Amino acid sequence: MSGPGTLTDPQERAARVRFRRAVSLMAMTLVLPGSAQLACGNRRVGRAALRTWFALIAIAIGCLLVAALHREFAFWLVSDLAALQVVRIALMALAVGWAALFVDAWRLGQPLSLQMGHRRAAVGINGILCFSVAAVLLFGAHLVGVQRDFIQTMFGSGDASGAHDGRYNVLLMGGDSGVDRWGLRPDSLTVASIDAETGKTVLVSLPRNMQNFPFRRGSVMHEQFPQGFDCEHCMLNGVYTWALDNKELFGKAKNPGVDATIMAVEGITGLKINYWAMVNLKGFRNLVDAVGGVTLNVRSRIPIGGLGSDVYDYIEPGKQKLTGFQTQWYARAREGSDDYSRMARQKCIMGAMLDQLDPTVVLKNFQKIAQASSALLTTNIPASEVDRFIGLALKAKDQKVATLSIVPPMFDTYEPDAKLIRSKVAETVDAAEGDAPKAEPASDDGSSDAKPAKTKKPKQPEAVTGGSVGSLGDGYAANESQDLDAAC
Template sequence: MPQEKRDLRNLAEPVRFKRALTLLLMTLILPGSAQIAAGSKRAGRWAWRVIGGIVAIVVFLILLSLVWRSGTINLLVSPRTLRVVQILMVLLAIGWAALFVDAYRLGRPLTLERNHRLTTSILDGVLVVLVVGALFWGSTIVSAQRDFVASVFGNGQKSKADKGRYNVLLLGGDSGADRIGTRPDSITLASVDSNTGRTVLIGLPRNMAKVPFPAGTEMAKQFPNGFEWNNCGHDCYLNGVYTWAMGHKQFFPGVKEPGLLATQQAVEGLTGLKVNYYVLIDIAGFQHLLDAVGGITVDVGKKVPIGGIGSPIKGYIQPGKNQHLDGYHAMWFARSRAGASDYERMTRQKCVMTAMLNQLSPQKVLTKFQSIASASKEVVQTNVPAGELGTMTDLALDSKKLPVSSFSPVPPLIRTGDPDFGLIRSKVAEAIGKSEALDKAASDGNGKKSNTPSSTPTKKPSKPSSTPSKPTTDVEDVASICKA
């Protein structure tokens, strides 16, 4: 380091103290500026080059996200990118700490009075801890993101949108040894417009009988007349497809979890829609994920039992508006069956999914990311490839801006014991058509779909409770169902 040209001892002590404080604050605001002003200009210029490079990268990513948001997200969540970012943050923390130490030295603490020297030393230590701590905290978040992506998302096969829509199968079931015998109690197909993100939730009753399978599939060969056999009882319902396939793996060579494949094929046969991806959620562990995000707030139309159906009722979730539920109570709100029909429970599950979609803000994800990622690894299993995270996240962000529609093939429209599958498929197509019509009405003069809902006033639907006794069988805003 070059020597100072003037002797600082000729300055008044208060001036030397202010100078020392200024050098530290300069390092906080613009690392390297203290060195440019009073130390090694070469070191300061290198610090500025690093800062300039970081700013250029950030600006580039911001501009890229404006024209290609999904690609930007894919780039940012790539495990390789996250590893590089993690290493750079650690190196940046070390370099910034070194600049603070050098700025403290340039302040000539030995020329200061005892109290001023102590103040300068404490300030320097606090700034080092704050800056380095923040960067190391950021690196742990990046590490958690990388671990989460690597653990949950793999190198699955990319699936193209079918007729302009991504259809994602959402399954909820209790965990078990190797998941053998698991019956997905919650089966919902989310059909998402690949352009606007507008979503239709198709809730499928778990007690749907005689489910057909697409021609050419192994399940269609085993059950050419639909999923039934002699004296099978409840095992022949839709939620029994998973269990049957897991118990007959010999028919699915090379498939790790045939239960998921068979259930996916059953849903395709039911709805007439191609299933692009699935997401399996362990309902028992779902409460940990909800706790990680701080719970959800929903309207409860009537008291919901905690427990029951094979176990004693331990209490109730009381009715009321804006009820904040932690993970445990939100889980029971979604899964409770005592004193309720399957169709009522399906509606409550839609309410929970919609509440999470609307209430999980980017700020909350950032501040609680480590706990969210840790919980998600334990409860989420999916075949969405890591390379499609950008596309799915992009659509999720768009869907937050729009109402979510729903359709459920339930009585009285559909008899689940003897379903009219042609009617179900036509109603599914009708539900999607109504949803797409909303996008068409909101399109601009160039015919490009907009993410902004139509400003044309429409008659608002009635707002039944979040736990209606009658199922919803037509398209509507799911949020309107979840009102007390």
Template sequence: MENRNSRGTDRAAVLTDPVRNPEGASARTRSKRALFLLLLTVFVPGGAQVVAGNRKLGRVALTVTLCCWFALLAAGVLALINRDLLIDLLARPTVQLVLAVVLGVLAVGWLALFINTIALIRPRLLAPGMQVIVSTATVLLVLATSGVLGYGTYVLNTGRQTIENVFASGPAFDPIDGRYNFLVMGGDAGANRIGLRPDSMSIFSVEASSGKTAVISLPRNFQNAQFSADSPLKQVFPNGFNCGNECILNALYPTVEEKYANLYPGAKNPGAEAMMDAAEGITGIKIQAYVLIDMAGFADFIDAMGGVTVTSGGWVPYNGKYWEGTRVRTHWFEPGKHTFTGKQALWFARSRDFTTDYHRIRRQQCLQQAMINQFNPQTVLTRFSQIMDAGKEILQTDIPQDQLGSFVNLAGKSRQNAFKRLTLGAPDFGTAADRFSTYPDFDQIRSRVKTLLAEASASAPTKAAKPSKSSSPSSSGGSSESPSGGSAASPSSSSASASSSGAGNVPKEDIPTTQPDGSPITEDYLVQLELAGQTGLISTIASNNDECSAE
């Protein structure tokens, strides 16, 4: 009898419980109940079902919730004790696929819980005003939960597809003597060209432990390139790529693609393999991988990043529309800070009117540093889709997919250090008039490269000099660094008296900064000089346009 009374009392309590049976509750209580159930679904998915609905469903959802919290806690702990391992895992396509599927299932499951929670709330029992509030709140909360998880699925899947499309298969490779060495080329396959020609070539040597980076720029007009001992081209060109002006370095790529591709059987890109062999033979550094950037798509990548910011030390010309009533197309970037669009950055990097190849090499070095500095997690997260889409179109590489995680970690470390730089030509090896790139001294190159790598190591002093608009003469290393990434390479002793525009051999004090009447130099003034045929004076004014620093 007592048990029967007890069951009756429990049943009565349930029937009068406003959480499970809101019919008899006041309007205010129903409103509070509705908001309470929504908040439970946001912060404790499954909680609303346990207290007001299907307890079995609620317990399953709570179990999943606890597992997710545990996984997030484990990831947080791993980020604290071994961040590199966490990034390495997240960069793997297989892991990304698994996470994308998990996030997709969680997004659908959370959406189902919200739908069930609305059924438990019973909107028809709410006052008209509260119905609007609950409906609006539900939509916003679904977007903030299931919507975010769904976007996460999209991001992970997009990233996975990009990695699989761009990066090679195969195992990761180990550093050599503690450094990763890879060749970065900017390729131009314009309509007026026969085949692709890499006009921008740089060796990036990154210390695995510290991320300290040495950048060695190879001029496009470098001649007599040597080849590594194990290169198949060693038999074809035993004395180097030395047929005169037809055999400048950037002609090697199309030459191999057209005539000697069979020497690299199974290679996806024989031209790039040949360029790696040449870079190795020239510098003595073992090159492990290449990255080839399509310069036609370079602008899209910069735009995807939201632009790139640099500070130019001099006037930089580029070709635009004809000035009204003239046949002059030259326009100018003035000295100072610029946030370039992709097209402007391409102009800035490639301009050599009134100056030399060596000027644009150093501006390219500056842009490289700026892109590394500004390609940070915030940029990636906010512009992920654009960056991934652009990356698929402009990038070719033989870097393995499994290497990506370690390289992402290296990129983070490298942003904390200024690049050490060396150009295999003016101003680091004399002036342009010395023609070092035409008649290179390979023993001298390898000695300077060895010194450069020693400077770009964890054991070297870490304090970077302030960026300057002129380089400091140095006969030992021929390199420079600045915390902002300014491309202030040090001239060799033969050009120690020149400014940082040593390629033009114009002392800094002789570079005009004002017009004859004392007013500042302007774009209009430079256009008038060109109309008057005073190209020599224009070249002098522009002779320091290789001075540049990265943000």
């Protein structure tokens, strides 16, 4: 005979069946939300939940397929404010609705008919499933909100600017210290000229100490300085503060310092600027730390310190991963070096960041990157253009980056030859696009199939302080190259 509580007891078997039924209803809700209600609850609710679930799956699969075939759609989805808001609200609604279905599935399992042990287990299982699913969805909604706030805070709301001669020209300005100097006297000025179709990028840098340079004809600054910026001790990085001291000349302009600097850059290079970005080099360290550091080839010792204080440490030579603090000094150090070496190093950092920032790293450290970037960058690139520049950046990642710096020995920074500069800029852009003229060797009968004459390989310049080979006399390779990675 079998006593009460044994496996053959009908009441015990019935209790286990009821418990398995309760757990099954919750498992059904996890796999197919609404299926528990359709099986033994409110069928109208179940049908509505299942239809919603299948519709969301179809939309998700459709978006993935479109994104796989057209990356521009994916870039639009992660940068459009309205689309991000829709996704955020949908995730929050899904979290609440799914949690409600779990609670109803627990109710349908008739918890009061279960044994006390089974009742507690059912409550625990339902709680874990309910809160786990809701937490994942709400965290996803939070990340979407972070992305939306990042786009809204970082980028402007102005009109988009069309490409000039098939290229977008973005002026990057870098401030070199703390809050007291942020936005004033940019110490680094580089134009990123980007092909609107291929993403092929040319970096054109201008030294902060350039003098007597022209402004774009017809601009406010050209009217004030028709012979060039020839005031006493006036240099390129002083245009910003000069404009701030003379705001009345710029009407209702929101950023007269930026506007004046653009007038100078356009007058010097002949490139028409589409957009600008002000980069806080001190905040740059947080971005580097957020992505886990950046690997650079340090060609000689880089001092940490100086610039009015004592040198107290060094970044030693060799290929190594630098922290944000080290990368900041790699970019700004001038002790025992010169401005032109520093410009070359900054280009090497730009190239390394472009090469090493992949989507996996960005997703893994998304919140840190968003927070660091908000403190790092101010720009007038409109939010509507973010998807375009994300696409161009990914295209540029797989290509060689060409560079040109307006520095000695090729250029005189005190009395710059504007025609020579513009000609060299155009030549560099054409070479990067593959449009530069190429001389074809000719045979005696006039055909062009003769072997080219051997040329003597130029002597490799010795490394000086910085990431690029070269010297002040020979020129730093990263300041003029069709392949920035090779120069660094």
